[in-house]
Amino acid sequence: MSGNNVVLGRGSGSRVGAGGTPLAQKRLNTSKNVLLKVVILGNGGVGKSCLMNRFVSNHFDQHSFHTIGVEFLNKDLEINGETYTLQIWDTAGQERFKSLRTPFYRGSDVCLITYAVNDQKSFKDVSMWCKEFLTYADVKEGSTFPFILVGNKADVSEEGRQVTQEEARTWCKENGNPPFIETSAKDAINVELAFQMAVDRWIKFEEKMDRHYESEVVDLRSVKPPQRASCCMNGQSSRTEE
């Protein structure tokens, strides 16, 4: 698309929260909002820019241009009384723009991997996108990172469809069970729901991480201090008592 938020080479990807950042640290200073960096990946032409624009401004562009580098837009989403500010990063899917998009993966909180249901190749490349993301995003918990699988262009006729829901679900089962949803940016089907699922996935991921960290916390009060070591000075043994 020809958006107005083209960001190239400013390195802003690392300014916003890192994946797995504790919830308290994710809150914006001025409000109670939680800021989440959401990245949309997938082959060129699957409809990433259209998904972002449908979600942010409820607009669909039939003649959307290829994205160059990355673009981002913000949108607030309220879930269970909590407001989340989604900073949505739309990346260029075409191979020739790879070096322009990968620097922006760092600090992502959630990743939407997209394909078009009428484009078998875009579905085949889904695993490649996950791999590329994990390589460049430098996330700590790669195997549990919150991905969502999105099959866009669900409005196409049955004859035009090249990827079944069954195939997509099988892929999910074999790849860490990310949530899966089919959308249509064109007909405004399930677009908001896809972003809600992304936030929900992030919340569950955070809770899991918090439990993990809590179980690793050592109660220092219950640990007996070690005996101080003896040392030998000038040939005399000197021991400091506790």
Ligand SMILES: Nc1nc2c(ncn2[C@@H]2O[C@H](COP(=O)(O)OP(=O)(O)OP(=O)(O)O)[C@@H](O)[C@H]2O)c(=O)[nH]1
């Ligand atoms: N039928 C249908 N067409 C769509 C849908 N979403 C996007 N398109 C069309 O698909 C084409 C590509 O859409 P984009 O949003 O530019 O695709 P992209 O994934 O951002 O492409 P890159 O920027 O090259 O990575 C455009 O002609 C859109 O009008 C959809 O839900 N249904």
